[in-house]
Every structure is written in C-alpha cells, then in structure tokens.
Amino acid sequence: MDFELNEDQRAIAEMAGSLMSDYCTDECLRDWDLSGQPYMQALWASCIETGLHALAIPEAAGGSGLGMTELIQVLDAQGGALAQVPLWRHQLAAATLAQFGGTALQPWVEQAAAGTGLLTVTLDGLTSVRGIELQASAEGADWRLRGRVAALALAEQSAAALVLALVQGQPRLVLLDLAQAGISRVPGTMTHGEAFADLHLDGALLSHSHVLPEAALGWLAPRAIAALAALQLGVSAEQVHRTVAYIGERQQFDRPIGSFQAVQMSMADSHVQLEVLRSALWQLCYRLDAGLAAPSEALATAYLACEAGHRIGHAAQHVHGGIGVDLTYPIHRFLYWSRGLASALGGSSVILERLGDWLNDNDTLGWKYDLEEHQAL
Structure with missing residues (x-):
C-alpha cells in the first residue's frame, strides 16, 4: 500500500505549517495572552485568504471539497503553533449543513465558505455528566427551545451554531441563529485562551428546517x-x-x-x-x-x-x-x-x-x- 501524501496534500501541509509558525511566535503568543481578543483575527483573515478555512466545505458551496486527510494536516500544524483560530468548528459545521441541511440552510454554508459568516459547533452534551440540557418542544410545525448550551466556543463572535438538543427525546443537531431573540449569554474564557459563552434559551423559536436528520x-x-x-x-x-x-x-x-x-x-x-x-x-x-x-x-x-x-x-x-x-x-x-x-x-x-x-x-x-x-x- 502507498501511504505517501500526494503533491496537493503536501502543499497544503507546508502552507499551513508556514502560516501558523510565522504568525505564532512565542512573543506573539505572549502578546495575544494579554490582548483580551477572543481569537487571532489577523491569522483568521490569512486562513480565509489562503482557503484553509474551507477545505472540508463542498465545492458546490464555494469550498475546496477535500476530506479529513487534508484537514487534519492543517489542524496538526495549528496545534503545534497554538494558533487560536476556529478552523475545525467553522468548516465541519458548514460541511454538516451542506450534507444534511437542505436548501433552506445552504446560505449559511455559502457564507461560511466565503468567510463572511463564522460558524461554531459543540457536541459536549454527548460526554457531559449533565447530558443534553437543551429541550425542544413542538409548536405547530416549528419548535420552542428551552435550556442551556454550556461553553459554546466563540458564541459571541459566531453568526450561527450547531448544537445538540433533545427533540422528541432523541439527540439531534439543530442550527441556532445566534442573533435571534430568546438567547442570553454568559461569556467566559477557557484556560488555554479560547473564548466561549454559556447560552440560556427561554422559548427561542426554531424552524423545522433547522433540525437536522438523525x-x-x-x-x-x-x-x-x-x-x-x-x-x-x-x-x-x-x-x-x-x-x-x-x-x-x-x-x-x-x-x-x-x-x-x-x-x-x-x-x-x-x-x-x-x-x-x-x-x-x-x-x-x-x-x-x-x-x-x-x-x-x-x-x-x-x-x-x-x-x-x-x-x-x-x-x-x-x-x-x-x-x-x-x-x-x-x-x-x-x-x-x-x-x-x-x-x-x-x-x-x-x-x-x-x-x-x-x-x-x-x-x-x-x-x-x-x-x-x-x-x-
């Protein structure tokens, strides 16, 4: 079997490694620790410019249509540099919407691929001792959401989020428009500097099209x-x-x-x-x-x-x-x-x-x- 990366994959790895290491020097990281910024916005802009933010987003939506093999090379480089940018959450959320979201949610995918709308995601409810704290109750053809989403990364900076909710007793991914009414936030910062917020939902309305298939x-x-x-x-x-x-x-x-x-x-x-x-x-x-x-x-x-x-x-x-x-x-x-x-x-x-x-x-x-x-x- 041939375990070698192809030329394009090596080029992606080299570009990501160079971009991350050039930006994230020890001096830069020390300054960023004191800056109070939620993420490295200048580096994120460079990721958008080079297309690293959309590797896993389908080509039909404006992304590169690549797989996990390419994405993990970028994430490996990101981890080595301690680069505080939302690469995996942004594009895996968009890729999930592209595959399972239907036509109503495709504008979110296109915005993500263009870099004009930031997406985030959390699956913490699968491993948390409290389980999934967000409940959806039927209201006509739509849903009402009540409960909490704990420690959602970049909740205050993102346009939308894929989160877990109990829909008819079953865990489902739902897309939240974070600008809508009925959502309050309690912001915080993780030990390693990642910005997050707890979301508290009290009757926020969710369209049926925003509930993804099982x-x-x-x-x-x-x-x-x-x-x-x-x-x-x-x-x-x-x-x-x-x-x-x-x-x-x-x-x-x-x-x-x-x-x-x-x-x-x-x-x-x-x-x-x-x-x-x-x-x-x-x-x-x-x-x-x-x-x-x-x-x-x-x-x-x-x-x-x-x-x-x-x-x-x-x-x-x-x-x-x-x-x-x-x-x-x-x-x-x-x-x-x-x-x-x-x-x-x-x-x-x-x-x-x-x-x-x-x-x-x-x-x-x-x-x-x-x-x-x-x-x-």
Whole structure:
C-alpha cells in the first residue's frame, strides 16, 4: 500500500505549517495572552485568504471539497503553533449543513465558505455528566427551545451554531441563529485562551428546517473527534520537540539532564504515546474519507488523544522542573491546550466507558467469530 501524501496534500501541509509558525511566535503568543481578543483575527483573515478555512466545505458551496486527510494536516500544524483560530468548528459545521441541511440552510454554508459568516459547533452534551440540557418542544410545525448550551466556543463572535438538543427525546443537531431573540449569554474564557459563552434559551423559536436528520450527528461526531485529536497531536509533538531541545541544554551535575536514564525513558515513553496517537488518527481519517463506519476507531482515537495529552504534558512539565511553572516561559501553554482538548473530547474515563459499551454491543467480532470489524454497528 502507498501511504505517501500526494503533491496537493503536501502543499497544503507546508502552507499551513508556514502560516501558523510565522504568525505564532512565542512573543506573539505572549502578546495575544494579554490582548483580551477572543481569537487571532489577523491569522483568521490569512486562513480565509489562503482557503484553509474551507477545505472540508463542498465545492458546490464555494469550498475546496477535500476530506479529513487534508484537514487534519492543517489542524496538526495549528496545534503545534497554538494558533487560536476556529478552523475545525467553522468548516465541519458548514460541511454538516451542506450534507444534511437542505436548501433552506445552504446560505449559511455559502457564507461560511466565503468567510463572511463564522460558524461554531459543540457536541459536549454527548460526554457531559449533565447530558443534553437543551429541550425542544413542538409548536405547530416549528419548535420552542428551552435550556442551556454550556461553553459554546466563540458564541459571541459566531453568526450561527450547531448544537445538540433533545427533540422528541432523541439527540439531534439543530442550527441556532445566534442573533435571534430568546438567547442570553454568559461569556467566559477557557484556560488555554479560547473564548466561549454559556447560552440560556427561554422559548427561542426554531424552524423545522433547522433540525437536522438523525444521521447528521453520526456523521459529524467522529469527524469532530478526528479534528480534536489532530490538534492534540500537533500540541503534543511540539511539546516533545521543545522538551527534547531543553534537556539537551539544561545542565545538572556538570552534564545535560538529557543524558540521565530516567529522563531518556520519560521522553521515549512520550514519543511512543505520540506515535500511537498518530497511527490511530490516520486510520480513523482513512476510514472516514473512504466512507467506512468508524465507531470504535473514533472512540479509540479520542481515548489515545486524552491519554497522550495527559502523559506527555506531565512528562514535559516534570523534566522542565521549576521553569515549567513560570508563566513567562512558553511550555505552560502546551499543557493548557492539551487539558482543554482533553476536556473537549470528554476525558479518558468517559470515552473508555463508551468504548466498553460498544465492545459489549458488538461481541461477535474477531477472528473466531462471524463478523469482520467493518461490519460492526
């Protein structure tokens, strides 16, 4: 099999890496921390100019019509640079609307592809202990929404959002026009700097055309996991890279601490965690782009992303010693990001429980049973 990227894919990866790294220097990140901006607006404008904001949006709507293989390369570069731009939420929300939204919602997709309207999305209700807090009740041919959407990224800056609601007792994706009446916001900021707001809805009216089919959630959820895992891969890879450079220079007992066996083993374990995540992520994206079911692959990738973020983050902070907790030194930002991404994925224990449930429901898989893995529900 040929595992090499094609010329166009390599060009996208190189362009994204160059754009992110040129903009997100340590000095720029330090200044942005103090700026109070919700996201890096100048960098986002460059993403729109280069088309990185619309890679996964269909060509018919003005996007590039590419797949997860191309998108995760951009997100890998974004994670390594700690670039605070809404790449994955914006275009996966638009791609979901393009595929499942019908003609009434296509103007939102076209605005997203043109970069004139920002979209956001949250699936936190799938992993939150409170579950889905937004309820839809029928009112004629439409719906009334009551409840809460917790920690919606860029809720105050976005034009519309794909969120989860219970519609007739079932989880469904619904599109909220964030400018409509009946929505109040409580803004905040995540530890890693991402702006969010809790939405409180008290009777907001939702058109029936804004409720997506049941299949939309099953399509979006594994792609959201792949996107978050790609960001985690980029964050963790740069964390390892910087830590290896540090331990090669830091002297203790008249020798680099990187020559100590315990430090070497810690970095070797981090590298293993990184490559395990990379392999799982690429398998997941291959299956998604090939149109194959990937329920267990998505959950396994989410679990490995949470574990890699936790283990690599702790190892990096540990070998940096006291300087690792100095906020004027850049390594702490990577720990903040890895924690934020693990939280967005749901956390290791929740994901492992869901994977266990999946294995329990699919107990006829494997070499001594009747079903191949791709036949699982």
